[in-house]
Amino acid sequence: MSVLTVENLSKSYGRIHALNNVSFTVPEGSVFGILGPNGSGKTTMLGTIMDILKPTSGSYKLFDEAPSELQRRKIGTLLETPNFYHYLSGEKNLEIAAEIKQHGKEDIQKVLEVVDLSRRKDSKFSTYSLGMKQRLAIASCLLGNPNVLVFDEPTNGLDPVGIAEIRDLMKNLSGQGKTIIMASHLLDEVEKVCTHVAILRRGELITSGNVNEILSNEDMVEVGAKDSEKLMQVLQDLPAATRVSKEGGTIKIFFPIGTANLEDVNSYCFTNGVILNHLILKKKSLEARFFELTNN
Amino acid sequence: MLHLLKIEWLKVKNYKAFWIFTILYFFAILGINYTGYYVNELTTESLPQSQLLLGTPYAFPKVWQTVGWMSSWLLYFPGILFIMLLTNEFNFKTHRQNIIDGWTRKQFISVKFVFAFLFAIVATLFNFLVALLFGFLTTGSSFSFSGMENILYIFIQTFAYITFAMFLAILFRRSGAAIAVFFLYGLIFEWLITVLINFKMELSPIGYFLPLQVTDVMLPIPFGKSVIYKSAPDEWTLVLGSLVYLAGYYFFALKKFTKEDL
DSSP states (O other), X not given: OEEEEEEEXXXXXXXXXXXXXXXXXXETTOEEEEEOOTTSSHHHHHHHHTTSSOOSEEEEEXXXXXXXXXXXXXXXXXXXXXXXXXXXXXXXXXXXXXXXXXXXXXXXHHHHHHTTOGGGTTSBGGGSOHHHHHHHHHHHHHTXXXXXXXXXXXXXXXXXXXXXXXXXXXXXXXXXXXXXXXXXXXXXXXXXXXXXXXXXXXXEEEEEEEHHHHHOSEEEEEEEESOHHHXXXXXXXXXXXXXXXXXXXXXXXXEETTOOOHHHHHHHHHHTTOOEEEEEXXXXXXXXXXXXXXXX | OHHHHHHHXXXXXXXXXXXXXXXXXXXXXXXXXXXXXXXXXXHHHHOTTHHXXXXXTTSTTTHHHHHHHHHHXXXXXXXXXXXXXHHHHHHHTHHHHHHHHTOOHHHHHHHXXXXXXXXXXXXXXXXXXXXXXXXXXXXXXXXXXXXXXXXXHXXXXXXXXXXXXXXXXXXXXXXHHHHHHHHXXXXXXXXXXXXXXXXXXXXXXXGGGSTTXXXXXXXXXXXXXXXXXXXXXXXXXXXXXXXXXXXXXXXXXXXXXXXXXX
16 A cells, blocks of 8 residues: 555646646655655645645545545644644643544553653743743644654754654654655765655656665776875776776775675775775765756 | 544644734623723713613613624734634644544545634523623623524624635635735625615615625624614525625635645
8 A cells, every 4th residue: 555646736826837647656665755855845745645735636535545634634744834822721732633633642641751852841842942842732643643754854953862752753653664754855864864855846746766776876896096196097897887987096996786795896906906994885976866867 | 423522622722823813802792891881981971972872782682682783893812813823834834634544635634624613602601601791791781682682693704704705715715815805805895885785875785795794794883783784684685695604714715625635
């Protein structure tokens, strides 16, 4: 079963195409990252599937069915900003959310505990700091222990400890088999938690799929030796390598994904009379890959 | 619907501004009618002939209409209150969150109108009690059911003012704009348009069918009606006109809220 299927979704604001013919599928149990720079259409995408925005054309399905409010109740969603009644306490706000979802009332104390807000649950929402508001929004998503969670920039406004906590929470939720759909412009966030990814640029879907396939399409090994000229020569005939390049002082060897073997490289160089003083396996950095994808 | 109302109740139960506004409004109803009652007593005491013109506005059966007309000047209070309740949702973006959490757009609008309906009923009940009080306070007046249809008019007028205000709030989304238009239109421009249509263009009674005016004419000043609302249509036509507006506010608010981006 797929949790979300997006088919040819477009959304225009006058001449601006916020989303242009986007299609992808979110498989059950995945941590699905929607990645893209500011203004690429991430929030527009999530807003559309939550019936906040009306698409110009195209359609989407939730749990393989036509979308309705009944399915939204089964999804914990944090969209763009924490939206709560300023004059009510954190706890009262969660009561309203639980009533609308029609489940999760019994979870209120538990979810407040999870996001570490129990001490301030009786304070008005307007007195919360940005990070606390974000925590309350995450707590609201967890009400009723939903199997699908949608997080739009979940670590916004959180301190480093908070960011680490939310990441642990997401890993934990994913470990329980829950599906998480997460929009972010923070690359390491996606790299650390996501299993699948879709990359948006100016409203267009550039690519989507398994995170390992998309974000690193080859293995890279960095090597070095005293005589780098000779090393370069020797490496030209290295079996299995797709190409070898020299950038500055370091030499990089590229292999098809999953095939790099450091022992083989080391013994090959040694038998050919070069002793390595530097040998390290590096996947291509996500950042480099991201710029590569979004710039051309 | 009961469950939706329960949620609406949770939203206002701990909202201080809502209760302060509501209590002030109810005190003001009592206050404005006491003022009217007192001034009327003083006038008839010092100038007994004035009764020929004024009649006995706070005696049964006239008291139902008098209280309704006096209180109608205060209808901007609940209007502003409901503008606040709606624009709060827009400001806090909770109108979005309610939908995200599992309401339909229609439920969001419908429960607001039903809540306004209940509020109008409570306000009408209070007006009824106030009328009862001043009716009994007036010497030589004995309880009478005649003129009780004015209680229905009070309800329709209250509900119409609130829903008109809500409609403006949904249209403009900002409390400042909605309140400004509400006041300027209700207190100045509607009168101007009525006068222009009815007297300048001589298209009377069309000018009496403007959104707020139609309810004002239904519950007119207790004396001198024939001068102020010359050739006004009968009450039931006005009731019908009001109901058309009420349905229109709901229909267009629903249409706007269900078709557009939130």
